[in-house]
Amino acid sequence: MSTASTMIAVGLTVAAAAFAGRYVVKAMKHMEPALKQTIQSLPKSAFSGYYRGGFEPKMTKREAALILGVSPTANKVKIREAHRRIMVLNHPDKENVCLTGGSPYLASKINEAKDLLDSQNKK
Template identity: 60%
Template structure:
């Protein structure tokens, strides 16, 4: 009996759906018009995006030329955080400060701390170069003599 009752409920829903579809007629012509309007709106949106993109590219050309000219005028070392060039025959105060990565007028404590950090990374016992370790030590000695306190 429970099955019979559930069938009548389903049947009642089907009747309500049929009555609703009779009261609100939806013809194929209405659906076609609505679809056509949607497609036209999408097409206009795509065309607007294309025109905006074209306009943006036209504006970008002169800006790109100005940017590329500016980049060409700048020295290539401006883009690198590394010191270009080799070591001088006799180390200068500037070169020593570049090796340790500190200011040329740093205190002895800063020189010591910078030397310790760099030597940990470049020590020959840890796979570093003996030549670089010697240059780091030379930079520390030079700045230690000339630094204050």
């Protein structure tokens, strides 16, 4: 292949990519109202299990239960199961696909939540 034909091939590839990108942007603009409507039609309870906000200065029983995703009155078995499930996902030594690994700070908060609920629940 000569230099001229290589330049033409590169130019056509760039043009095709530009047209494809333009098409995607236009398609997304048309889909935006439908996407917003779909998100608004989702039940609010679908997102109610997530803990929003930062950590409190001193962990409370409520905050510990929210972190582990259990009831504040959960028994020790439920607490340990929840702790294990969450620690498997957030352990500092774990390498995630999209992250470099877990957070030591989050792991310490998860452990603190387990310890607090374990000490307050005698079941």
